[in-house]
Amino acid sequence: MTPTLNEYLLLSAILFAIGTGGVFLRRNLITILLSIEIMLNAVNLTFVAFGRALGSVDGQIIVFFVMTVAAAEAAVGLAIVIGLFRHRASLNPDSFASLKW
Amino acid sequence: MFYLFGAVAIVASLLVIAQRNPIYSVLLLIASFGALSGLYVLLEAPFVAVIQIIVYAGAIMVLFLFVVMLLNAPHEDTEEDLETPGVERRRLAGAGVRRFGGLLALALIVELWWALTKNGGETGAFPAAAEASVAAIGRALFTDYAFPFEVTSILILVAMVGAVVLARREPIAPAARRRSPGTPDLP
Numbered sequence: 001m002t003p004t005l006n007e008y009l010l011l012s013a014i015l016f017a018i019g020t021g022g023v024f025l026r027r028n029l030i031t032i033l034l035s036i037e038i039m040l041n042a043v044n045l046t047f048v049a050f051g052r053a054l055g056s057v058d059g060q061i062i063v064f065f066v067m068t069v070a071a072a073e074a075a076v077g078l079a080i081v082i083g084l085f086r087h088r089a090s091l092n093p094d095s096f097a098s099l100k101w
Numbered sequence: 102m103f104y105l106f107g108a109v110a111i112v113a114s115l116l117v118i119a120q121r122n123p124i125y126s127v128l129l130l131i132a133s134f135g136a137l138s139g140l141y142v143l144l145e146a147p148f149v150a151v152i153q154i155i156v157y158a159g160a161i162m163v164l165f166l167f168v169v170m171l172l173n174a175p176h177e178d179t180e181e182d183l184e185t186p187g188v189e190r191r192r193l194a195g196a197g198v199r200r201f202g203g204l205l206a207l208a209l210i211v212e213l214w215w216a217l218t219k220n221g222g223e224t225g226a227f228p229a230a231a232e233a234s235v236a237a238i239g240r241a242l243f244t245d246y247a248f249p250f251e252v253t254s255i256l257i258l259v260a261m262v263g264a265v266v267l268a269r270r271e272p273i274a275p276a277a278r279r280r281s282p283g284t285p286d287l288p
Contacts, residue, residue, distance in 0.1 A: 013213035024202015072260030079267035
């Protein structure tokens with residue numbers, strides 16, 4: 001049985017929910033960034049599946065842009081994590097509750 | 102094949118969330134991206150599949166792995182680490198947020214499942230032949246999407262400069278002061 005669009009969308013929904021849960025449930029900044037990457041990839045899968053169903057290349061081009069934004073987000077986010085770790089020697093987001101120290 | 106790749110992606114993503122050691126999380130996420138790349142091949146999107154492996158698994162995840170090993174703090178804070186005053190109170194406040202987040206993720210998956218299975222019986226089968234080839238993607242990228250493509254390069258430049266500024270070791274203010282005349286150079 002060949003998979004249909006609905007099955008791809010369901011898989012994407014499951015992956016997105018896993019990413020959402022990871023952002024809220026974990027207490028490690030690196031793992032939270034990884035969960036955001038899972039969510040971005042779930043959306044990418046949706047774009048490619050819709051592009052395949054509609055017979056256009058636009059979905060794949062948007063995936064290209066999403067990957068670029070993900071790379072920029074990872075670079076800046078990890079730089080911020082390094083800066084935070086230098087101040088507090090912790091990766092727990094609960095230790096960064098103060099705006100100024 | 103779809104079910105194999107889908108199962109690998111879901112299990113690897115769940116294990117990413119479940120691992121306490123970020124290095125294992127990163128490596129499992131690479132496995133998840135490999136499965137997603139297989140799904141892109143099944144969707145007849147070879148260009149996306151290839152850049153998924155090269156850019157995501159090859160570049161972004163290596164960046165993550167590099168930072169994990171640089172910070173050298175492999176484990177999440179355990180309960181003993183959180184005995185300093187103030188942190189405990191915030192941790193208790195965070196427990197409610199986390200329970201809400203788990204509930205939110207569960208509600209999201211139930212809602213999406215409902216929306217996708219109760220949509221009136223439309224199966225959403227794919228058309229037989231796909232138009233997309235790498236040449237078509239390139240043509241569209243450099244004609245219709247030329248301006249967003251150029252904006253992307255600016256975005257990457259800004260991100261690069263921002264990452265360097267954020268991760269540099271000394272603050273900017275003393276460096277500016279050091280350049281004024283009359284003050285001796287600091288070692």
